[in-house]
Amino acid sequence: MHQTLLLLPGDGIGPEVVAEVRRVAEILVPDLKFENGLVGGASLDQHSVPLTDATLELARRADAVLLGAVGGPKWINVARDKRPEAGLLALRKGLDVFANLRPAYCFPALVDASSLKRDIIEGLDLMIVRELTGDVYFGEPRGIDTDANGYRRGYDTAVYTHPEIERVTRVAFDIARGRKGRVCSVEKSNVMESGLFWRQEVTLTHAEFGAGVDLSHMYADACAMELVRAPKQFDVILAGNLFGDILSDEAAMLTGSIGMLPSASLGAPGTPGLYEPVHGSAPDIAGQGIANPCAAILSLEMALRWSLDREKAADALYAAVGKALDKGARTRDLGGTLSTREMGDAILAAF
Numbered sequence: 507m508h509q510t511l512l513l514l515p516g517d518g519i520g521p522e523v524v525a526e527v528r529r530v531a532e533i534l535v536p537d538l539k540f541e542n543g544l545v546g547g548a549s550l551d552q553h554s555v556p557l558t559d560a561t562l563e564l565a566r567r568a569d570a571v572l573l574g575a576v577g578g579p580k581w582i583n584v585a586r587d588k589r590p591e592a593g594l595l596a597l598r599k600g601l602d603v604f605a606n607l608r609p610a611y612c613f614p615a616l617v618d619a620s621s622l623k624r625d626i627i628e629g630l631d632l633m634i635v636r637e638l639t640g641d642v643y644f645g646e647p648r649g650i651d652t653d654a655n656g657y658r659r660g661y662d663t664a665v666y667t668h669p670e671i672e673r674v675t676r677v678a679f680d681i682a683r684g685r686k687g688r689v690c691s692v693e694k695s696n697v698m699e700s701g702l703f704w705r706q707e708v709t710l711t712h713a714e715f716g717a718g719v720d721l722s723h724m725y726a727d728a729c730a731m732e733l734v735r736a737p738k739q740f741d742v743i744l745a746g747n748l749f750g751d752i753l754s755d756e757a758a759m760l761t762g763s764i765g766m767l768p769s770a771s772l773g774a775p776g777t778p779g780l781y782e783p784v785h786g787s788a789p790d791i792a793g794q795g796i797a798n799p800c801a802a803i804l805s806l807e808m809a810l811r812w813s814l815d816r817e818k819a820a821d822a823l824y825a826a827v828g829k830a831l832d833k834g835a836r837t838r839d840l841g842g843t844l845s846t847r848e849m850g851d852a853i854l855a856a857f
């Protein structure tokens with residue numbers, strides 16, 4: 507039985523970096539089957555919607571989905587629900603991916619390129635697990651209206667249910683078991699009821715499903731500080747949607763280039779994960795063949811690890827990227843001169 511990887515290149519530099527993912531995957535996992543689909547502006551142009559039902563169905567049936575990027579200036583005036591970005595949201599919703607994984611690590615060859623001191627980031631390897639479908643981004647009621655005193659007001663609702671917290675917490679525990687075994691759960695239980703509930707539920711989930719995992723808790727503001735002061739103290743950070751959003755962007759900046767950062771979004775066990783580089787469609791450099799393909803290639807690495815059960819191939823790919831960087835392979839964002847394709851070549855040559 508062949509495993510299927512659905513490639514959704516999308517817009518801007520998406521197709522350029524996903525082409526390198528495919529080249530690498532064809533060599534590394536020759537038995538993997540590929541499918542292709544449109545998402546974002548590319549789908550909008552062809553089908554008048556940013557994600558068709560047929561493409562969503564392909565995604566649901568795949569073992570993993572690898573997306574390039576969506577959006578660009580061409581579609582800036584399109585109605586909100588038809589924007590390229592709506593295609594990505596529909597995909598996340600359609601696959602019910604509720605755990606967003608964003609690693610922050612720095613390849614040894616790039617440590618000196620960071621603006622942070624060597625001893626702060628050398629050997630840095632942390633994973634942020636962010637809940638992706640709940641919290642203040644989706645809670646009801648929300649709105650802008652006038653209150654009883656006649657004042658205009660804007661408001662949202664931060665809410666988490668027991669199953670929402672339990673399922674993402676279990677993902678964090680599973681991930682920690684394959685790492686250093688430590689999870690730091692982050693909230694503001696000192697000032698928020700939803701935060702207090704989060705801490706209680708994570709603690710209960712730990713008692714039931716946390717064997718072998720060392721759980722600690724931290725307030726989100728303290729965590730933001732600690733991430734900059736001493737990020738190596740963390741193994742896995744578990745957070746709700748809002749704090750996870752902020753902390754994962756903060757952690758991303760520890761490691762330097764946006765061209766190096768992958769992400770994964772996971773749903774229930776046995777359902778396809780969605781893998782994508784953290785960067786966007788980068789319209790300013792699209793079509794020039796100079797984008798760094800590493801973030802997309804490292805997203806493949808995550809797909810091999812978390813959806814396709816091919817840990818050895820994942821390890822080999824991670825090592826090859828590190829080796830290519832050690833040998834000096836650099837795209838422009840890393841201060842070098844290699845094209846997207848040449849960077850792909852350098853990684854292939856490092857196997």
Ligand code: ATP
Nearest residue numbers: 577764765785786787788789790791797798799839
């Ligand atoms: P989005 O709204 O889609 O997230 P954005 O404007 O926030 O887009 P990006 O599209 O990620 O961000 O681009 C931010 C900057 O980083 C741009 O100058 C872009 O050229 C650069 N950049 C992004 N990805 C890469 C890459 N893979 N290689 C080189 N440079 C990149």
Ligand code: MG
Nearest residue numbers: 784785786787
């Ligand atoms: Mg952005």
